[in-house]
Amino acid sequence: MKRILVASDLSERSDHAIRRAVRLAEAHGASVTVAYVVDSALPAYIAAHVQKQATITLQTKLNDCVPDPKLKTDIQVPVGDVVTEVGEVAEQVMADLLILGVHRRRLFFDKIKETTMERLIRHSRQPVLAVVNPAEAPYAHLLAAVDLSPACARAVRLAKALLPQARIGLFHAHDVSFHKEAERDYATWLAVAGLDDDLPPPMFVEARPVDAVDQIMKDNDHDLLVMGAHTRSNVGRFLLGGFSSDMIRNPPSDILVAK
Incomplete structure (x- = not known):
């Protein structure tokens, strides 16, 4: 940087x-x-x-x-x-x-x-x-939205490089219950994306992504939300997905958006 x-x-x-x-x-x-x-x-x-x-x-x-x-x-x-x-x-x-x-x-x-x-x-x-917030202190606790896409992998990689001293938490939100499948897919994504093995296990939240962020932010001290601009494929790398737009319009904290 x-x-x-x-x-x-x-x-x-x-x-x-x-x-x-x-x-x-x-x-x-x-x-x-x-x-x-x-x-x-x-x-x-x-x-x-x-x-x-x-x-x-x-x-x-x-x-x-x-x-x-x-x-x-x-x-x-x-x-x-x-x-x-x-x-x-x-x-x-x-x-x-x-x-x-x-x-x-x-x-x-x-x-x-x-x-x-x-x-x-x-x-x-x-x-x-x-x-969003005054820059009174360095970022200390990051929350990364993970939907197992290339954009989210870039977001996690960027956050770790930009803020190596900060703690990072991951969450994966899904509307229906498929916890075992999500854990299996996460392990595959982690390996394919080439991310570090020292990442903490993600929170699997049965909710819409927007509601999951609201729930997690209320219960924790995260000061930065990390996400991909468009989550599902590289084709939409310069588009904003629905979740990204929702977070940008109603930010729960400062937001780091990877492209």
């Missing part, structure tokens, strides 16, 4: 994302780029003013949360479509991870329209960390 990109909207939610990026960058010796995209629909003279003010604002935010002067930081404020421009900045800086602040919920519009955050996660070629 050498280059981290934060997509900011200048809100307090994005401030949490910047602080989390700085924590991870310090742990991995990585650089941090913070990007804010100015709406291309603005008149040119207004867009130029917003660019200038946004750059000043982002620099102030970085100064407030970067204790180490040796940490490499960069600010980019392009004009255009937010999804397109964030993708281009990510490619330009060769980002290994995209970090976002979780969007402000809109109870009506979120039901009928894809959020900007969902669009960013869906189009990103990098794994994405969606930040």
